[in-house]
Amino acid sequence: MIQRYLLSILSFSFVCFPHQSHAVDQIVLSSDSISPTSEVSSPTGYRGWSSWSLQSFKGPGYGFFWLTEEHVKRQADVLADEFLALGYDRINLDSGWQDPELDEHGRRQMDRLRFPSGMDGLRSYLARKGLKLGLYYLPGIESFAVENRIKILGSEYTADEVIHCPPIQPGGSRPPNCRRPLANAFHVGYALNYSHPGSQLYVDSIVDGLYRWNISFVKLDGNVPGSSFPLASGDLCDTRPDLLAWRKAINRGYEEWRHAGREKIWLAASWEIPPVEVGPVLDVAVDSWRVAIDIEAYGYQMTTFDRVVRNARKAAEWSCIDAHRAWDGLLDLDACLVSDMALAESRSVVTIWALLGTPFYLGDDLELLTTERKKLLLNPEVLDVQRQIGSNPARLHHFNLTRYDQDQKLGPQLTDCKVWEEKRRLVRMSMGVDEMLEPESYCSNIASSSRTQRRTRKYVRDNRNEEEGLEWRQQIWVSELDDGRIFLGIVNAGDQAWWDMPIEVEVNLSMMDDAMNPKRKILRKDDMTYRVRDIWKRTDIGFISFSSRFKLRLDTHDSILYALSPVGS
Template identity: 30%
Template sequence: MKSPLRTTAQRVEPPTRRESRVRTGVALAATLAVAIGAGAIPAQAAAPGAKTQAAAPGPKPSPAPNSAGAGATTKDPSPADRAAAQKAAAEAAAQGVADRPYLGWSSWSLQATKYPGVNPNGPASWLNEANVLQQADVLATKLKPYGYEYVNIDAGWSTNYQWEPNFDGYAREIASPERFPHGMKYVADAIHAKGLKAGIYLTVGLNKPLYGGGTVPIWNAPGCTTADIVYPDLRTTNGWDGAYKIDFSKPCAQKYVDSQAQLIADWGYDFLKFDGVGPGSFRSGDNYNNVADVAAWHAAIARTGRPIEFLLSWSLDRNYAADWKRYSNGWRIDTDVECYCDTLVTWNNSVKVRWDNVPGWTPWAGPGGWNNLDSLNVGNGEMDGITEDERQSYMTLWAISAAPLYIGDDLTKLDAYGLSLLTNREVIAIDQQGIPARPVTPTGPAQVWGMKNADNSYTVALFNMGSLPAQVTANWSSFGFGGTATVRDLWRHEELGVHNGAISATLPSHGSRLFKVTPTGVAPKVASYEAEASTNTLVRGASVGGCANCSGGAKVGNLYNGGALRINGVTVPKTGTYQVNIRYTTNDPRSATVSANGQNAVTLAFPPSGGWDIPATLTVAMQLRAGANTIEIDSTTPVYSPDIDKIEVPLTVR
């Protein structure tokens, strides 16, 4: 949304350079997916139980204008919506559903790849009973001791290799005899027998081949047919327009969802991926608003009495984050991680875009509901399509984001390096504590991320996103402490001794380090300067407004088209370089130019803090002179900059 300090008469800003870069990456990452029933058929073509041609894997549509479109902003939920979401998540976690990010394996990365020999019978043909159970065997023997337990079956389980769907006489998908000859209950039972949990896949809406001219009866709903659950004009929905939109004002509609949920519960599934959900999946508008579908599934799952973890996919619209958290246990924040090429992934398409897209979602992660970054493909070496350094960085981001860790690799072909990544107990523990990290120096290729852990230590991650080796430095002051601290390298299992004030490392291209930092010394003094202080200067429309979670209950906003905040009287004991923390709020990527005493101006990218009333911190090195200084935060360009809560200046030089 627009900053609460702006008036409706002011224009909404065009995207910043950072916003444009993020959206370009997402658009380029729009790849392939499978949607059962994605091809249109005549309304009367499908009789109950008949087989009708569905769409084979094809390109995902280009992003339609939505909340990520040019000039758009993300709104904050109402306090009531936020409270309802938090309550629902807490209730789920109390019942043991999504109390921690789940660990496991998913079939889609292998289905999506063109790596030689993986899909010999056509697109996504890898998926079948024998292959799934073979992966389950390896998961149970090699990875279950480390917490991996979910075996998640993705799209195609109800279709043959020509993508003709199989369904029962009640418009419910059932196993393809060609792929799963013993049926889906048999597969779930076999997975459970190994001490694992089973996951299955469906798409939002009534898939077109299941409509059957509107005459198909709904299970356990006398008098209800498929005509009674959709709109009369057969408007379409989901990320591929592959389904008829369900009208939940009709009582038969909930009955249909109940019947599907009961079927997968009776089969014994513990997890459901619900795909093509909007707003999201590169779709927007009323036809693609599936909040009612998600709410109906949430209710239906509860009625089954079976604890089923419920994941929504893909590229969910953050404007609806409170709805996703209220009615599900996880939401895909991005497009598919797979490259749909001759490997499983590539760095550019679309692993690296996650570093840009995670921060805005960070406040929504927690017990009962998690930000889902998609599959983790770091175990198969050449098939992965990325370097060893990239594989480590990939898993590092997933772990520090408290994201589910579900492997997309062929578990029968894990190499030694991949297995060492996936079985690093210290890194898994960072993920499983469920506290997501944030970037504190996100500008440029050298990035520092981290968070405070449950035991009052800190996790600190260094990333080099550039194409050349680079030195990356994490300053303790960025995380709110200082002085000395002991450092442990979590990937290398090495104690690195005591470090005073910071740690630095030279990283290869796309490389990373991951540390546990435990403060041991006395924190240095820090001076704090409120943005709204009367001693400051507000330039060209900048103004003070309220902020419930900001220091002092206020902040400065309306930093637009040259609007600026000058914080006067910033006093330090001697001339030198100081690590200045800028406390800000924004729900969207923003930029601002920061300078001290009119010198050495630098333009910074501010990632979303996650809400206009949720502050986050960014650190910038600034050259200050002994005595009083003026630090200016200036929009400089015709775009809105973030709102500013305060700055913090350590009284020691680094």
């Protein structure tokens, strides 16, 4: 391993402190620069495990039908035995848990073949281990419920009455010249018409059933705007009313069920939610939202490092623009996968996820995850960074909105398009919808234009000046808390290509004003001193002043994570 080191070029005594170095460990710090291992707060960030990564993985023994009661219980056993003590207490079942048949009120039930013990059996098994259960849903109402005029629980309304363009007469056709919007990005079910009181009652009935099952998490997928739909498609599909209806039902249900010991259901919106169009709704409706398309590769690798960087780019659009930081909730970068990338790349995943305060839900096969990889996920100080940052995600130093927008205008990568088509196929299959759909406009012409896109991206890369795009190749993430502590992460992301190599980076806190907490600007002074702690090594490594500069060397695709605590001027 190429040594990574810090060379301080400060004017005071602590002139050198190494990071994960072996040959240069001769540096000696004075006794007053070393503090006992910091007390880590009880983890309260969102952590757990989710099934979709293994359902979308094409390795031997995995795939969509991998999701069974036996497999879930085996993952739960490992999670409870090795991860629960650090707050990993959730098991989330993605699309595929549902039975083809609905209940008498048009609601989804658990698949009786995949889960022979049923909902009560699985939930009880998890509860005995201290784990909570989460489920997957789509906006809208089930097609079978509409087409069979199933009565909505607690009302005299039938499902066909609460959709857009209801039949002129029971069992009849829709009114002429009336176009029904899509229910969600997957074209599954019917969109609810929330001007009809029965629509909210239908959502209420679903949520009441979830509280009855003691479900504590819902992933509501396929939201539009978002989900790779072009923004111009708002008249075709708009699920923002669904998010608001689910929030109303969750809050109401919690008031009814909290006396029975129920936890308020965590509502997560997915995926690639755009800030401007949906931010105000997210602020009042959901607890977390996915900022990018799936991180999974949908192939014989779980994920790749370029997908990690892509999702970090999307997160930066939220964390680096003050107007986008205003919305209350957590940015969700998708599953934290560490099993089959290089160890340095896996460490960088965890570093970025922690600095952005994203929910940590694992997706690898926990039974096969090596001890070395588990250590990345079980470092209590890294997890405490994730918890403390929460809704104050790190900003990217030198984030350039103009360059970001130009990059986005190059369009989606062909690989993303293929992921979207495979994801849609799997979700529709899980919902009992067999017919194939034509590729969405998101994917139209991507295959034919992919060669042009590659040439364009190569031209941009080959003709950029040395500084252009440097913020993405040498990522510097900063989160300054209101109490003055600073979390600093540096990632050698490169171009995620074969030519990437180790780098040397110079860091100067006083030059990072764009990434600092604006509320603390008048409180910072150049002579302020910070104690520096290497979070990954869980070791104090020296002091720096706010105006000092230091250099460090990072292996290819590797990262560092430091905590800087002010100790006075």
